[in-house]
Amino acid sequence: MSAAGLMARxxxxxxxxxxxAASSIFLLFQLFNYRQYxxxxxxxxxxxxxxxxxxxxxxxxxxxxLGLVHKFxxxxxxxxxxxxxxxxxxxxxxxxSQLKEPHCSFLCTHRDFTTFALFGNLWKYxxxxxxxxxxxxxxxxxxxxxxxxxxxxxxxxxxxxxxxxLFRFNSRLVHVVVLYERSGKYxxxxxxxxxxxxxxxxxxxxxxDFGRHAGAYDRPELILTTLDGLDVRIPKNYSHFLxxxxxxxxxxxxxxxxxxxxxxxxxxxxxxxxDFRMRAKSLLHLASKVLSVLEIPFWxxxxxxxxxxxxxxxxxxxxxxxLGIWIKDYRHDITQAFQxxxxxxxxxxxxVEDSLELSFQGNDVKLDIFFFYxxxxxxxxGGTQAKSGKKFKYVFPRFSLCWTExxxxxxxxxxxxxxxxxxxxxxxxxxxxxxxxxxxxxxNVHENGVWPVREWDDVIQVY
Numbered sequence: 001m002s003a004a005g006l007m008a009r010x011x012x013x014x015x016x017x018x019x020x021a022a023s024s025i026f027l028l029f030q031l032f033n034y035r036q037y038x039x040x041x042x043x044x045x046x047x048x049x050x051x052x053x054x055x056x057x058x059x060x061x062x063x064x065x066l067g068l069v070h071k072f073x074x075x076x077x078x079x080x081x082x083x084x085x086x087x088x089x090x091x092x093x094x095x096x097s098q099l100k101e102p103h104c105s106f107l108c109t110h111r112d113f114t115t116f117a118l119f120g121n122l123w124k125y126x127x128x129x130x131x132x133x134x135x136x137x138x139x140x141x142x143x144x145x146x147x148x149x150x151x152x153x154x155x156x157x158x159x160x161x162x163x164x165x166l167f168r169f170n171s172r173l174v175h176v177v178v179l180y181e182r183s184g185k186y187x188x189x190x191x192x193x194x195x196x197x198x199x200x201x202x203x204x205x206x207x208x209d210f211g212r213h214a215g216a217y218d219r220p221e222l223i224l225t226t227l228d229g230l231d232v233r234i235p236k237n238y239s240h241f242l243x244x245x246x247x248x249x250x251x252x253x254x255x256x257x258x259x260x261x262x263x264x265x266x267x268x269x270x271x272x273x274x275d276f277r278m279r280a281k282s283l284l285h286l287a288s289k290v291l292s293v294l295e296i297p298f299w300x301x302x303x304x305x306x307x308x309x310x311x312x313x314x315x316x317x318x319x320x321x322x323l324g325i326w327i328k329d330y331r332h333d334i335t336q337a338f339q340x341x342x343x344x345x346x347x348x349x350x351x352v353e354d355s356l357e358l359s360f361q362g363n364d365v366k367l368d369i370f371f372f373y374x375x376x377x378x379x380x381x382g383g384t385q386a387k388s389g390k391k392f393k394y395v396f397p398r399f400s401l402c403w404t405e406x407x408x409x410x411x412x413x414x415x416x417x418x419x420x421x422x423x424x425x426x427x428x429x430x431x432x433x434x435x436x437x438x439x440x441x442x443x444n445v446h447e448n449g450v451w452p453v454r455e456w457d458d459v460i461q462v463y
Contacts, residue, residue, distance in 0.1 A: 055108040059228065061169040062107055062114060064136045066230055068167075072129050076116040076176060077222050077233035081209045081245060082109040084238045104228045113173035115209050117189075120180035123162060133167065141166040141202050143211075145190045148252055149182060153259040153312065163190035164211055166203050173203050177210045179217070186410040187217045188250060215248035216403040216410055217241070249402045249415060253312035261311050265432055273316035276365070280314045281407040283321050283343075283362040288409055290341050291323075294331055298323045299401055299412035301370055301381075302424065308406050309417050310430060317434050320366040324381065327356065327371045334358070343367060347386070348461040355382025355391055355448070355459075372396075382448065383438060386460050392439060393448040396423045 069076050078084065083106050107114055133140050143164040150158035165176040179187040192211025194200060205211070220235035227234075235241040284304075291298050300308055301324035307315040314321075330352055335345055343360035350356040356371040370381040379399070383392035399414035414420040421429050426443035439445065451459050 055104045057170065058108045058112070058114070058172050059104040061167075061172045061174065062230060064138060064169065065167055065174045066232070068129070068132055068136060068138070071132065072126060074118055075122060075233060076118045077235065078107075078115075078227075079117040079177065079210070079235070079241070079245075080107075080109070080115040081242060082111055083107055083114065083227075084234070084242055087234070088239050088242065107228045107230065107232070111207070112171060113175055113204065113208065115175045115177065117177045117179050119187075120161070120178050123178060137169055139168040139202075141168070141198070143192050143194070145193065147180075148188070148190075149180070151255055153255050153262065156256055156259070164192050168202060175203070175208055175210065181219070182216075182405060182410070183408045184405050184410040185219075187219055189215050209245070214250040214252070215245075216250040217244050217248060247401065251402045251404045251413065251415065251417070253308055253404060253406070255312060258310065258312040261430065267311075268316050276316050276319070277314050279363050279365045280321050281409075283365050283367055284407055284411070285409055286341060286343070286362070287321065287323060287338075287367055288411065290337050291325075294334060294337055296325060296329045296331060296334065297401070297412065298325050298369075299414060300324075300406065302368070305413055305417070306421055306425060306429065308404065308413060309421050312406075314407065320368050321362075322368045322370065324370050324372055327352065327373050330356065330371060338367075345463055347463060349384035349386070350382050350459050355384060355393075357382060357384065383445075384451065384460060385439065386462055389451040389453065389456060389460065390439075391448040391451060393446045394424065394442055395444045395446065396420055
């Protein structure tokens with residue numbers, strides 16, 4: 001090969017190498033710019049077709065919303081059941097989602113809405129919030145309702161408080177539920193009720209996780225984490241929060257009806273009656289504490305349930321506190337737990353398989369615990385007459401459990417309270433009866449045979 005040919009080949013190789021180097025530098029520069037833009041704009045940068053996909057649009061909405069509440073110092077936390085369920089199911093995906101990368105695995109679910117909560121004491125009205133939301137393209141719908149903490153038999157009126165906020169961007173939604181602390185130190189949210197003038201197409205209201213009814217929760221411990229590249233607060237024990245949500249429905253006592261009851265039957269304000277109510281309150285709080293440690297759910301039953309439903313109070317002439325427990329939740333250490341708490345066993349009737357009933361002696365107030373058995377379309381609890389061994393059965397229609405408040409304590413009652421009370425006390429449940437025979441007075445009592453004498457030592461224990 002001649003010297004001229006060799007030089008030409010060297011020049012071509014040099015030029016080719018130079019072009020490759022320049023192209024590589026250009027590509028690296030483009031990649032750097034892309035990563036910078038992606039970090040700043042998140043999932044917007046992932047769409048190369050000029051529009052946002054469903055997940056991208058939802059992530060974009062969440063970024064706008066979280067930026068807004070951060071600006072106004074509103075520390076919302078995630079309560080969306082779909083997102084929290086994903087967290088509880090996939091710890092590896094949760095770990096990966098904490099990387100600040102533009103993806104959406106948890107916050108973007110199969111739904112077009114995400115739900116957050118805000119503690120009511122941290123909400124302060126600021127007109128600038130509306131303007132800032134509008135600047136971000138967010139439409140806002142506010143739902144207000146009466147503050148139940150201010151309603152009583154003496155004053156049935158109450159000021160309105162914000163209960164729900166709904167932020168909409170195009171067809172996607174962020175729902176904020178406002179949680180207020182009640183006197184029982186639990187959190188409460190109100191129902192979502194639309195006024196006639198409100199836009200019923202603003203959101204898929206029937207599909208929302210919160211608002212179909214009022215709800216009650218324990219105060220959750222919160223942690224700040226990163227989900228899908230966004231800083232988000234979540235309940236530390238989100239599995240417990242999900243469990244609470246599944247049975248969170250809350251019922252207010254009927255103050256208006258209770259006031260009408262007391263107009264017909266004036267309240268007993270004697271020293272004896274007031275003293276009994278205080279001792280019954282103390283016993284109810286103690287029983288709740290013991291059963292909570294044992295993780296045994298209970299509800300107000302018999303006369304205690306009637307007192308809440310009829311007059312929002314303890315019936316002073318009842319002389320005891322009545323609780324119901326499903327027999328499936330019975331634990332063999334329940335008696336020991338109550339005795340350790342200072343409540344000695346007064347009597348034990350029946351057995352786990354049939355008609356179990358426990359009574360503990362408080363401070364001049366007896367605690368009766370009735371265990372309920374499932375029997376097809378009905379449920380029942382049993383009773384035993386100590387001197388004769390006769391068995392009795394009290395039959396109720398099936399019911400579910402709701403939360404309520406009595407004596408500054410969050411407790412359960414049958415959701416179908418009216419049916420429960422009607423079954424036990426009949427159509428005249430609203431008329432006080434001070435002379436009561438547990439064997440004949442209940443509307444739903446049935447004789448149920450006699451315990452065999454050979455079993456009496458086990459099924460009839462009186463202390």
